[in-house]
Amino acid sequence: MTEEEATCKGKKRFLTRKTAKQRANQIRRHTGNRMRAYQCPFCALWHLGHRPGHATYIRRGYPIQEPTP
Template sequence: MTEYEIACLGKARYSTRRYAKASASRIRRNGGPAFRTYHCDYADHWHLGHRPGEATYLRDTPHGPVHVQELTQ
């Protein structure tokens, strides 16, 4: 799996930080986790992500779900 696939593929993309923050707030209001927004290193868009050290999930990829374990430092 490439760095691009891990970092970007399968994630929702937002054109601005403002749209990403609005989506994160909506998810939180509906009982979901608290997400942070960050700018993608591979393309000019924004993603939502878990706060460092919080959760690991299956990420859907074209090749099926892949377990992604967050690395803690």
């Protein structure tokens, strides 16, 4: 998988930052998932991504395992 495919392909595209942020707020209100809008370096449109610290496995309820010494 190329960086472009991982970053852009198959993701919802928004024409403006405003519409992307509105959708992110809808998702947060409906599911509690915190998303952020970002401008794609490949297509120059806007996508939604996970906010730092809110990866998929965290949102799905899987506990974060601390490394054992």
